[in-house]
Amino acid sequence: MDFPVELLINAIIAGVLLGGFYIAVTVGVSISFGMLDIVNIAHPAFIILGSYIAYIVNSTFGLDPVLVGLLMLPVFYALGAAVYQVYYLSFEKRGQEALRGLAFFFGILFITEVALILVFGVDYRYAEAAYIGPALRFAFVDLPYRMLIPCVISLAMLVALQVYLSRTFVGRAIKAVSQDQGALALMAADPIRIKRIAFGISIATAALAGAFLVILQPVEPSVGREYIGRVFAIAVLGGLGSLPGTVIAAMLLGIAESITATFYGPSWAPAVAFGFLLLTLAFRPSGLLGR
């Protein structure tokens, strides 16, 4: 029996690169779901929105998609802060976030998808840039730039966030807000303001993730739904609110999906995330690095 070692190594490396991209996709949910306890199931919708904006700017002005993603950061931050304000006034303040808050985010997810279908149709859209196509090659190992660039920038973004959360006053306040709002208020930090900032950051990461997505694969409005399972599987497996846990979980899922796609066919890949999620919930609901 000749086991295709080269194929396996390539699959694992592709999985690591994919995992890097999953970091960018998930880090926002790690903040909103893990630290703020806001079950933002509409997060993938914001990612797809980012993809479409990157696509539009890229195809009309020829701007680099990643650059567009960076330029979108403040816009998405403001969008996130606005969404949180509505969420706070309508649900958190009234104590109705469990049922109606979830329905609210589901509605946003749904409206975004249908609106994008109405405007752009269900055709696949893709961005153009010089680095989409060529790959670094070491012996038999392929490192496509379209996957390498998102992976590197995602890791950089995660390190920056981790430093911000553990070194600055606001960052530490974000980590504290889920534990004890009252104590935080005593430290002269307005919990609502802190949550608004954190949710803004969480949505801002979706802008970059969206730009990466449109580099990685052609995008159509319903692609976002495939990411719901992945995003929450990674966030839960990593341990809610733990950014290092998110990295490990994202890499694990990326490798598992890549191996599945290589050896069983890509149509099975979406099932992997769900398997991860169910196994985690059944055996270790607090995740790998959860408290």
Place this chain on the structure above:
Amino acid sequence: MRSRVFILIAIAAAAAVFAATQLVANNYVFFAGYVVLQFVVLATAWNILGGYCGYVNFGSAAFFALGAYSAVALHKFDPGKPIEVCVQFAFLIERLQVNLGCYHLDVSFLAPVFPLPIPALIVAGGIVSGIVGFGMGYLTLRLRGSFFAIATLALAVVLQTLIVNWDYVGGSRGAYVIRPANLEVFGHQIPYIEYLFLLMLMLAALAVFIARTIERSRLGFGFATIRDDELAAEASGVPTLRLKLIATTISGALMGMAGAPFPYYIGYLEPSSAFGLAYAVNSIAMPMIGGTGTWIGPLVGALLLGTIQQVATVTISSAVNLLIVGVLLVAFVIIAPNGLVGFIEQRRRAKVQ
């Protein structure tokens, strides 16, 4: 309203609806009415878990599709051929397969019962979806409430993946289910669509009856304690996990039952239509807009929204009408959190005072 009186009224209402359709010569009424009634079942089923217990199920489409695909699988099942059961283990690639041999099961003794009538398929669809609902609940309901919601969201994607890869029920190509034009009942020929409509009418009546019975029973009070304060309920001795599992199973089973006749209605079933977003969003939007927590809310919401959508699909477009549902859902949860029924009740109380 006493239960017996309610049953009589429900039967009278169903009979009146059916009699009214007999006056219309156009078959379209049955096609449109079937969809509206199907949403009555879905919305009522969703409300048993969502409205009574406060647990959000985003996977209505998955349970619905499970029912539909159970029906397709049974429809395609041919007892004349023996079932081949092969035991094998495959590691990563085909080359590392270990075959432990194949066994043939003779199932020809089942031949007289096949093809199964649709009511039997409805029961089968209900059982399959109920079991899946129970399993999902067992894994996730012991944890924080939002985990269940997330798992149901992911469930839809995964079940769709399984169906797409399952060739027996057509895979991604879809499956044709040819329905006969007419059905013979005691020597009378009635159009098949009328038969389907009648079945769905009965199913809708059954769903509303179950929801209403639960609401007024010990079970319903138990559900309400979970919704209002699960920790306090647990502390006062309410078996919360058991009650939640009952709710998930009943709710899932009803959704599967609503899905089972669907292949016969549509004639051609493919994964993307069975798992359509419309089912997931409507079964949440209808109870939310009508009003959760009572049996009448989802009924009002489904009849209202279902009818509006039937009209909008014909006159505007199906994508626009889904957008309307989404916008209405968000608007209602923000502005009128208790839905239409809650809003009217509030107005009435304000008048009395």
